[in-house]
Amino acid sequence: MSEDPRFQAARLVLALRQSGVTDHRVTEALEKTPRETFVPRPFADAAWENVELPIDCGQTMTRPVTVGVMLQALGVQREHVVLEIGTGSGYVAAVLSKLARRVYSIDRYRTLVERARMTMDALGVSSRVELRLADGLMGWAEAAPFDRVLLMGAVPELPEEIGRQMAVGSVAVAPVERGGEGLILRLEKLADGGFSETLVQKARFGPLQAGVAREL
Secondary structure (H helix, E strand, O other), X not given: OOOOHHHHHHHHHHHHHHOOOOOHHHHHHHXXXXXXXXXXXXXXXXXXXXXXXXXXXXOEEOOHHHHHHHHHHHOOOOOOEEEEEOOOOOHHHHHHHOOOOEEEEEEOOHHHHHHHHHHHHHHOOHHHEEEEEOOHHHOOHHHOOEEEEEEOOEEOOOOHHHHHOEEEEEEEEEEEEEOOEEEEEEEXXXXXXXXXXXXXXXXXXXXXXXXXXXXX
8 A cells, every 4th residue: 555645745845854945835836736646657656755757758757856956946936937948747847836927838749748738737737837849948939038947957058048038137947067067057147148157956967958859
């Protein structure tokens, strides 16, 4: 008999706090988003564990504690419009929907976008989340400017097109590969169009790829 998800969620909140995620809105959003709904059935028992899990198209779900660290650094407020690059299972977009006014999320894999849409429809959060099959590195120009941008895959640097779609004072959190090391950076857009950066933590992500996948 599997453990009650409520106990598993409470254990995740404890792990988040132990990792320095103290923002109550972030921990509550993670606790109240049913991660098991987004996990492929063979891995459902591990849905609330702090581990990466495989999903379709050779992609993975990021560890939930890492998601919490990134969301705390992002600092999403209720009035914000958020862009997410790398929808994956849709789990992070669903969490963001509890924090922001509107979430725009892009993935290059049709299979992932369609499954994420079905899951969010079933959970009743799709009214606050818009999904698109597209090249995430090009952003979502017609929905710009964005208050917050979250990249769920590694880039050498913040793509210029995404930077242009950010409002002054807005924040992006992005995994960056630099000097052979994986870093999660918090980037705040300055009035001159440049960015100030802060290291959030070291972590390795798979790379974000350009274009739209042809077959998946």
